[in-house]
Amino acid sequence: MKNILLTIEYDGTSFAGWQKQPEKRTVQGELERVLSIVCNCSIQVNGTSRTDAGVHALGQRASFKGDFGIPTDRLMLAANNILAGGMNSIGKIGDLRITSAKDVPENFHARFDAKGKKYVYKILNCQETQIFSRNLVYQVRKNLDAEAMKQAAAYIVGTHDFKCFQAAGGEEKKTTVRTIYSLNINEGKTETGQKTLLLEVKGDGFLYNMVRIITGTLVDAGLGKINPETLPEIIESKERQRAGHTAPPQGLYLAKVYYNLEDLICL
Amino acid sequence: MKNILLTIEYDGTSFAGWQKQPEKRTVQGELERVLSIVCNCSIQVNGTSRTDAGVHALGQRASFKGDFGIPTDRLMLAANNILAGGMNSIGKIGDLRITSAKDVPENFHARFDAKGKKYVYKILNCQETQIFSRNLVYQVRKNLDAEAMKQAAAYIVGTHDFKCFQAAGGEEKKTTVRTIYSLNINEGKTETGQKTLLLEVKGDGFLYNMVRIITGTLVDAGLGKINPETLPEIIESKERQRAGHTAPPQGLYLAKVYYNLEDLICL
Numbered sequence: 255m256k257n258i259l260l261t262i263e264y265d266g267t268s269f270a271g272w273q274k275q276p277e278k279r280t281v282q283g284e285l286e287r288v289l290s291i292v293c294n295c296s297i298q299v300n301g302t303s304r305t306d307a308g309v310h311a312l313g314q315r316a317s318f319k320g321d322f323g324i325p326t327d328r329l330m331l332a333a334n335n336i337l338a339g340g341m342n343s344i345g346k347i348g349d350l351r352i353t354s355a356k357d358v359p360e361n362f363h364a365r366f367d368a369k370g371k372k373y374v375y376k377i378l379n380c381q382e383t384q385i386f387s388r389n390l391v392y393q394v395r396k397n398l399d400a401e402a403m404k405q406a407a408a409y410i411v412g413t414h415d416f417k418c419f420q421a422a423g424g425e426e427k428k429t430t431v432r433t434i435y436s437l438n439i440n441e442g443k444t445e446t447g448q449k450t451l452l453l454e455v456k457g458d459g460f461l462y463n464m465v466r467i468i469t470g471t472l473v474d475a476g477l478g479k480i481n482p483e484t485l486p487e488i489i490e491s492k493e494r495q496r497a498g499h500t501a502p503p504q505g506l507y508l509a510k511v512y513y514n515l516e517d518l519i520c521l
Numbered sequence: 522m523k524n525i526l527l528t529i530e531y532d533g534t535s536f537a538g539w540q541k542q543p544e545k546r547t548v549q550g551e552l553e554r555v556l557s558i559v560c561n562c563s564i565q566v567n568g569t570s571r572t573d574a575g576v577h578a579l580g581q582r583a584s585f586k587g588d589f590g591i592p593t594d595r596l597m598l599a600a601n602n603i604l605a606g607g608m609n610s611i612g613k614i615g616d617l618r619i620t621s622a623k624d625v626p627e628n629f630h631a632r633f634d635a636k637g638k639k640y641v642y643k644i645l646n647c648q649e650t651q652i653f654s655r656n657l658v659y660q661v662r663k664n665l666d667a668e669a670m671k672q673a674a675a676y677i678v679g680t681h682d683f684k685c686f687q688a689a690g691g692e693e694k695k696t697t698v699r700t701i702y703s704l705n706i707n708e709g710k711t712e713t714g715q716k717t718l719l720l721e722v723k724g725d726g727f728l729y730n731m732v733r734i735i736t737g738t739l740v741d742a743g744l745g746k747i748n749p750e751t752l753p754e755i756i757e758s759k760e761r762q763r764a765g766h767t768a769p770p771q772g773l774y775l776a777k778v779y780y781n782l783e784d785l786i787c788l
Contacts (some may be wrong), residue, residue: 385615388532
């Protein structure tokens with residue numbers, strides 16, 4: 255029995271999220287459909303993270319098992335060819351792509367063996383709405399105070415009960431304690447000179463909508479609606495309503511999954 | 522009778538082009554639908570340029586006439602509100618937007634009074650396919666020789682019979698002679714360091730698919746498939762098959778429409 259670990263990249267705009275649902279176009283559904291064709295048997299994939307509708311991935315991971323003859327490297331090329339539009343797909347680019355496929359031990363599981371993840375969240379901070387990036391960034395029109403956001407972010411790093419950053423509706427978790435290894439805010443500019451903020455957050459696990467609520471809280475700090483120094487109290491309170499708004503899905507990217515604790519802490 | 526001139530911006534990805542067609546989502550169709558609601562009467566707009574499916578606009582123009590009470594500035598806000606998704610559209614961003622609306626003399630016509638246009642064409646030149654910009658740039662994976670492209674471009678500037686750059690299927694034109702005032706190629710880099718080429722072309726008019734065929738010809742020169750010094754012969758031949766390939770629609774942006782000849786030549 256082969257066990258294959260995929261790295262996957264997708265633009266989440268036209269997907270109803272990762273998880274397979276009847277009658278909807280989902281990332282898991284598309285992958286299973288295409289891999290079942292390529293492997294000539296029914297394939298079920300286990301993804302690391304169940305990204306929501308509109309959320310993107312640069313380095314989602316998924317593993318699947320089966321007895322199939324096709325070599326692992328050929329499998330990726332064949333699947334990507336179908337994903338890009340099939341037969342006449344030279345030069346065509348789809349919204350979902352496998353970027354690596356490798357054989358892993360039979361007991362390896364893409365989700366249960368993950369030690370942590372990195373997400374990035376992209377904010378465009380300019381007065382004028384930008385239509386071309388509407389599905390790829392969170393556009394905040396009022397000026398954001400990046401220093402206040404960095405000050406607030408510093409309180410989030412560490413091991414805490416993050417219940418205040420958990421949305422209702424996710425699966426039941428045994429504990430809401432998580433460790434955030436780093437939370438950085440990088441200021442930049444687009445090609446045309448607009449201000450951008452790139453949040454990078456690494457942690458051992460994330461509660462439902464946690465990155466989006468953290469981002470919304472930092473944006474509220476950047477807008478002066480939340481005093482950065484109250485972050486410890488907000489976390490301590492464990493009350494969702496004391497934290498900030500939930501930032502929209504289109505700015506969020508699952509950037510990397512870590513299977514080695516050292517990579518997670520050091521890189 | 523009012524006559525209003527609009528400036529319009531759109532992401533052409535989800536439109537079947539400018540021109541109204543039954544059962545299809547077109548820019549003209551969407552604009553007329555929304556303006557008819559806002560003006561409370563049936564509106565027909567005259568666009569400057571009939572952009573193809575997948576082609577974008579930063580500064581398309583369109584004019585329309587009618588006897589309606591709504592002030593011109595309110596009209597733009599109301600139309601944009603509906604275009605962004607209506608009632609609960611705060612913060613939502615659509616793929617079509619009016620960026621200016623002004624009253625013009627009753628005999629003014631957005632198309633017939635245009636003295637010329639500027640198009641830009643965006644090329645991403647990097648080996649690795651980029652899924653997130655797939656609808657917004659032409660991705661050329663083999664290395665492009667920008668100097669060869671600039672050398673070829675220089676032969677295109679001026680007044681010529683450009684029949685070699687005309688695709689079949691457009692409307693019949695009286696003459697295929699046009700003046701290209703400038704054709705510049707600007708090299709740049711994306712935020713993540715990939716090479717970009719931005720073509721900017723200004724002319725008094727363009728034949729069907731002319732900018733896309735010029736771009737394809739310059740790309741072929743950049744790939745070494747066409748010798749830049751043969752451009753005068755290619756133009757002279759008036760044969761479409763001697764020019765290069767037709768570059769895809771997604772890299773093309775109608776950037777500006779000129780109603781003043783001096784602006785066209787000097788700016």
